[in-house]
Amino acid sequence: MVSRARTTRTVSVSGPAAVVIRHRNDELVIGVADPSRTQETVTVEYEHYTDGIVSTDSAVGVTQFQLGVTMEVAVGGTRGATHSATFDAPVTELSPRGDTFVRDGSYSGDNYGSWSSLVVKGGPTGYSRESYLAFDLASVAGEVREAVLDVYGAVTDDNGGASVDCTVAAVDDDSWTEDGLTWDTKPELGSSLGSLTVTRTPQWWTVDVTEFVQSEAGGDSVVSLAVQQPQSSLYTDFNSRDADEKVPTLRVQTS
Numbered sequence: 001m002v003s004r005a006r007t008t009r010t011v012s013v014s015g016p017a018a019v020v021i022r023h024r025n026d027e028l029v030i031g032v033a034d035p036s037r038t039q040e041t042v043t044v045e046y047e048h049y050t051d052g053i054v055s056t057d058s059a060v061g062v063t064q065f066q067l068g069v070t071m072e073v074a075v076g077g078t079r080g081a082t083h084s085a086t087f088d089a090p091v092t093e094l095s096p097r098g099d100t101f102v103r104d105g106s107y108s109g110d111n112y113g114s115w116s117s118l119v120v121k122g123g124p125t126g127y128s129r130e131s132y133l134a135f136d137l138a139s140v141a142g143e144v145r146e147a148v149l150d151v152y153g154a155v156t157d158d159n160g161g162a163s164v165d166c167t168v169a170a171v172d173d174d175s176w177t178e179d180g181l182t183w184d185t186k187p188e189l190g191s192s193l194g195s196l197t198v199t200r201t202p203q204w205w206t207v208d209v210t211e212f213v214q215s216e217a218g219g220d221s222v223v224s225l226a227v228q229q230p231q232s233s234l235y236t237d238f239n240s241r242d243a244d245e246k247v248p249t250l251r252v253q254t255s
């Protein structure tokens, strides 16, 4: 169902080659071609856990698939053709059980849970917005190998500015609700899990939250996250779960 380019993981290739990586349903497909037609063998390493090998083209030898993938592809004499291998990579995609943003200053008692946007903005009192998302892990079976948050959006600030860093923080308190949360009642933020450098081009933004999701999977099974701009200030608009499409997703890979 979902086929989305992934750029958060490290890919290394022994020589010039075209490498295409796709995650589709519960499978990971890696395709390799040597358009230069100058090499005999290309070795590809992809820092990604897989559960097993589904299939490989005859030119592909897989030497490792756990914890990361290593494959050797005999590209020599194949006229630049693409050779691929498919791996088992079970993924559960979760939509938020709730998400909203909050605003400070004279708006600090207001709730924006029904909005189709999750707004994030730093800045002086009255202009700051933070977004909160909660995901329920109850439907996730197996051991969590990797978890990434995907949010769709862009910087839409009227005052210009090309890009801004948004920080994703862990939130331990899951008692907040989408239609109740305000700036006045927002939970305390935990450690920073990563950041997104968001530009004006609407697209998916991905941040790895594996460690926190693993700890919550072994704990209360609810993952609350906050997105804020602690150092910057550009109005940034992500789709919320109330948007018509491209809603926030927590992608959890299990084994």
Ligand SMILES: [Ca+2]
Residues within 6 Å of the ligand: 171, 172, 173, 174, 216, 220, 221, 222, 223, 224
């Ligand atoms: Ca929790």
